[in-house]
Amino acid sequence: MDAWERFLSGSAVPSDALRSLVDGSWQRCQRHNVDPDKSCAPPPVAESALASLCQRHSGLLQASAPVMACARDFLAETGTVMALADTSSTILTMEGDNPTMGSAESIHLLPGVSWSERICGTNAIGTALAVGQPVQIHSAEHYCAGIKRWTCSATVIRHPQDGEILGVVDVSGLSETYSRQSLALVVTTASRIESRLTLLEMERRYHLLEAALPHWAGGTDGVVLFDHRGYPIKANENAQAAIAALGADLDLAAPRRIPALALEGGGQALPAWLQSAWLQPVSRRGERLGTLMIVPLPRLGRARAAGPMRELAGEATVRSPRATETPAGFGGVVTADAGLREALRKASQLARSRVPVLLLGETGAGKEEFAQGLHKASPFSDGPYVALNCGGLSRELLASELFGYVDGAFTGARKGGLVGKIEAANGGTLFLDEIGEMPLDLQPHLLRVLEQGEIYRLGENVPRKVTFRLVAATHRDLRQEVAGGRFRMDFYYRVAVTSIRIPALRERGGDVRLLAAHFVELFRERHGLGPRWLSEPLLAALEVYAWPGNVRELRNVIESMLLMSESEVLGIEALPPELRAAGAEPADEHRTSLPAPAVRSIATGEAELIRSAISATRGNLTKAARELDIAKSTLYQKLRQYGLENEVKRERGR
Structure with a gap:
């Protein structure tokens, strides 16, 4: 008081x-x-x-509701109240001790009152x-x-994404209630409220992605989805x-906010390059969730059209059909299918950035080839390409493979330690196959590496800086895994910034022969064999x-048929027995004594094989x-798909 x-x-x-x-x-x-x-304080609004x-x-308010509800109970008879305020103080x-709520009214410590320093002087909220x-x-x-007969403690609540201050939580009471523990x-x-904000934000983002999903089908325009805060x-x-x-530029690995696209943008002006006609609201059940920006591509269209004109003018060399059809870096992918060619085009486009890519497709569809192509076609192709399959490894082994460890980190650790796959991929590409199999408790550790660009080896306290491009792959529906609580929502949105679906071989008409x-x-050539051809009946069976x-x-x-046959022309007899049993052998009009094949569709053929x-x-x-x-996880998925679980039980009971 003297001070x-x-x-x-003065x-x-x-x-x-x-x-x-x-x-x-x-x-x-x-x-x-x-x-x-x-x-x-002044009267309430x-x-x-x-x-x-x-x-x-x-x-x-939604994020803090459970916490404020608890305040009614744990602050009762403590002589204190808890208040939640916005960024204008x-x-x-408010919740808390009822008698204290009455005392708080005398100084207008009430909802609707601003307690900023400019208005009420020094106080915890302001x-x-x-x-x-x-x-x-x-x-x-x-x-x-x-206000000098009061004591109060407060701290700010920050948004978990970028640290923006969203409000303040305060505990106040008369001076005799002072306690260091209030702070x-x-x-x-505040930490509990921020954790709830993270969950609600991920849920809201999930609904936003679902609502905007129809806009991702086809089209040649550039499409960007912004959340309710303009990110x-x-x-x-x-x-x-x-x-x-x-x-302008767009980098989803380090996204920059456009305040004018926030739902609470406050009438801020759009960037000079962005036209309001390109913006569409995205809503769900009448609630506005975000904004879709659709940018036309007139300049790119002219650039693409200019390519053939230059070739006609003699300014470019004639390229082979294979080189023209397959993007650079993806030469290992052989296809004539339009769906797979579109996936290749998308992959070639994405290869130029460091944005994480999620490859979706069944086991054996070619996800590894796409991952290598994304690396080879990238600007950092000189860096290392490191691959790791997350399936089939124990949690402990996967953790040491990913993060590495120092000497003596655990019993049996290799002398001198181990460089993890993440650190080994520094400056290049890390390919994580079957990422859907990653244990739930390991996912936040990898998420932190992606967010912070730092890694800690097991048993080490000093971070190591890493920069790499993540390519992940899975045959699972990760959105269903998120809904089932088997995959973290925040981790899903980090690894699935962009995704490419690789069609199954049965969906690629004509590619079997090719x-x-x-x-x-x-x-x-690899096995030093003479000339070999596949007969038409064999190709038809395949x-x-x-x-x-x-x-x-x-x-x-x-490969098996070539090694097992000494004939130049491989006929239907070269077909492996298991493929014949699954209905791969085509019907022959001259073999009328044989019963009609039981398999009448791709699905039934697959079910019969299983x-x-x-x-x-x-x-x-x-x-x-x-x-x-196939992977055991894929087999489980097929068993559910074709309803074969009971057959497994029946066979085991024989």
Whole structure:
């Protein structure tokens, strides 16, 4: 009190009389001409204005609702109340000890009242917002005389994505309720609210992606999806080029906010390159969730059209059809299918950036080839390419493979330690196959590496900086895994910034013959064989088979047939017995004595093949998956798809 009186009179205040936090706040109050004799805060705003404020901050209120509900119980009879305020220091809601709520009314510590430093002088709510950190203001440390019999503790609540201050949580009571633990309480409470905000934000983003999904089908325009705060969260393969053509840039690995696209943008102007006609609202059940930006590609269209004109003018050399059709870096992919060619085009477009890519496709469909192509076609192709399959490894082994470890980190650790796959991929590409199999508790550690660009080896306390491009692959539906609680939502959105679906071999009409010819030449040369051809009946048989193991299975079958046959022309007799049993052998009009084939579709052919494998292995799914040359997880998925679980039980009971 003596220091306060000296301060107001203009006399020198002893250097040890005030904490620097309080001294700085008093200086600000004096500059803002705050009345030190003020006895209370101003009256609350009208109910309609408070309702409007609460609607504007509905996300913060929703996240804090369970915490504030708890405050009714654990603050009862403590002589304290808990208040939640927005960034203008206006209290939105209060809970706590009922008698203290009555005392708080005398100084207008109420919902709808602003407790900023400019209005009410030094106080925990306003001062916490002014300094952006936890604050405890006790008794005479308050600037205004009418509030000096109170003690209060507060800290700011930050958005988990970028640290933006969203509000303040405060615990206040009369001076005799002072406790050091009050500050710890508000810090813990703010942390709980921020954790709830993270979950709600991920849920809202999930709904936004679902609502915007129809806009990702086809089209040549650049499409970018922005969340309710104006951050880009998803873009198609043309977006980066479209925006670059306008003199701007887009980097989803380190997204930059466009404030004018926030739903609470406050009428801010759009960037000069962005036209309002390109923007579309995205809503779900009447609620606005975000904004879709569709950027036309007139410049790119002219650039693409100019290519053939230059060739006609003699300015370019004639390229082979293979080089023209297959993008650079993806020469290992053999196809004539339009769907796979579109996937290749998308991959070639994405290869130029460091944005994480998620490859979706069945086992053996070619995800590894796409991952290598993304690396070879990237600007950092000189860096290392490191691959790791997350399936089939224990949690401990996967952790050491990913992060590495130091010497002596655990019993049995290799002397000198181990460089993990993430660190080994520094400056290049890390390919994580079957990422859907990654244990739930490891996912936040990899998420932190992706967010911070730092890695800790197991047993080490010093971070190592890493820069790499993540390519992940899975045969699972990760959105269903998220819904089932088997995959973290925040991790899903980080690894699935962009995705490419690789069609199964049975969906690629004509590619079986093309690939068969390719593999015949490949293995004929590799094994030093003479001329080899596949007969028309054999090719027809290969085409009717469902290929549950996709290109990998076809490759293995072709190699096996070439090694097992000494004839130049391989006929239908070269077909492996298991493929014949699965209906791969086509019907022959001259063999009328044979019954009509039971398989009448790709699905039934695949189901029959799985049924045969189950029977042959007496329900041993590990052996069955090995016989089918597919992952065990894929086999489980097929069992559910075709309703074969009971057959497994029946075979095991024989």
